[in-house]
Amino acid sequence: MDIFINNKRVSNEEIDAWEFKRLKYQYQFFMKRGYDLTNPSEAPNIKSARKDMGRFKASIKPEQLRRILKNRYKIGNLISKMTALLSRGKRRYSMTEFFIPTTLSPERVMDDIKKIMLENTQEHLFMNLATNPDHFVLLGIGDNIQEVVEMTGGSPLPTRFFAHYGDESGLTSSRSEGYLVQLAGCAKLEDGTVIGGVRHQIKREENGIRFKALVEFPSMVPKFMLNKHQYHLACEFREWLGYIIK
Template structure:
């Protein structure tokens, strides 16, 4: 994997801590999916036991990619109905937003910020079999990530430390209601609203990247309703570190 430095709340976080977060989430999804009748290889428990993050990640992604998106929509319908209701209520009663932010430093890269952001956007917003597997592999809490209209991405995931999945649509280029600003020194961004299927805005994103020394500085930023608890904001910082190290590694 491309060498990266992770910074959360101004403190450097080791790759190993991100690995532990990821393997724990893979194990969580493995236990849930096996109870629902999905099958993994006989070796998969050993991958988890020896913390083989790369091996477990790829098998989990391959298993999910072998299913249709409708499989997960139907499987998790009761749970994401509750999750969406909670998101709707939090947005309704929150005038302010809270930001979950993770910084990722790539010490060495000849690629430009525009090239990197464009390549990540292509993976997120151009539906191919290869892109689907990358999107599923970047985070074990991803179930569906695909384009449904121009610059609109369907997202079906477990967000941060939430006990429930959420099903929403990221509308890139639509900044309605966003409260974050482009950070000083950053000039390339992917910003947009997060909306439920009925159009209710439940948050948004403002991901940013800039050239820094001989490499790059990527800032992943997600806006949540102010009522979302600290634990979820904190857990989502690790969620962001996990998924964006995957997307960045895929394009660098």
Template sequence: MAIVAKIGGRTFPRADVLAWENKRIDAAAKKIGVAPPSVGGVAVRREEFVGIKQALGSEELLRRLTWNARVADRIGVAQASVSGRRRMCVTELFVPGGSAKQFTEWFDAITFTSNQYEMERACPDHFVLRFINGRQQVLETNGGSPFTALFDINYDDVSSIATPVGQQFPYRLDGVAIGSNGKPIGGVRHQFRDTPDGIHARLLVEFPLPMIGRVIRGHRWHLACEFSNWLEAAIAADKG
């Protein structure tokens, strides 16, 4: 699909986001100690890589990334304790086709039914995304971070999110990231609306204020990658 991403005030075609994803497949494979998928188109390599991750299984991926997760958690908890203020990471997508209502309903369904295939194929840096004990467990590399983070997302209590709701966006996906100390370390407020051409998505992640710019800049592309793939999958499912 000819999805257009707006990142850092500039617009990028779908091909640029796919090129970023293709490079991240190699980086993510190295992170978990496996050979990257064979040379081919990004769509083929995406499916091969999610197959590799699923063959290893969640527990093995958690084991392989234990050290990364411990370091990332200590950093995140420490950063969040410094200040309650947040650093915002924003990406916008303009999608030709689909509906905001159908997409958010589809996304809620794959989230709350713990559909790990759809969750983990959307971005190479998604290693484990599954629902456990009422929260979503997430093991992923955030944007430009050298470490892979492990945290929970609470979808029930989103009162700590600092970003106000945009009245022009009637559909939202909100959640709060929880660190190992049980306290919020960030949050997401992803907002969607219909346009004459399809969907306008305003994707926003709140990081702790001290988060370095490298992570923020990288995570803009992470957002463009995962949501472009999710939007394509949702629209395909609706047509199917």
């Protein structure tokens, strides 16, 4: 799998370094709240640390994770709402691209991505928590709706929002030329405020597929936060796509 940020190939080691930094942050966050965890070493087995954190978060019920994070995501949601209102519908994009040699069709891959997002099997629930240290709750809660509690790439605070796949309200991106398969939708707060969205796309390319993970943020979000979110996308989608293509 080749991963590209700003048209430049990034190594797994670079993504591992980002992931390890976020793992340590989350370990410390939970340890300060009385949970008995072993902080990963300075020279980690990243796969082992990733699974350990995933198992730990999966052992806590979603309603308990919401309680732990509620005061913080209430502030994060307020900031997101104000940022969206001040941006007046204008958007900035955070995007990471992947090329994966495979014979699987774009339709099959995107269908599997959607299943991971929306079908609450034990395997999917664990995978969604383990793929990124900054994931806390990822649950399908209705027809094409996913509840998400996470810290976006550069944010110091979590946000709780609802991804409405198939609802492109407020999206300003468009499907790129040649990308015939997409999963697009807006992100809404519980009160219905649209704070962004996604437009993930796939196309066939030579002996494989090219996957474009694109997230829309309000234009007032600082550029450095969008840049950091590119690593958030690299971290989670290399695991999801790797699982599908294995």
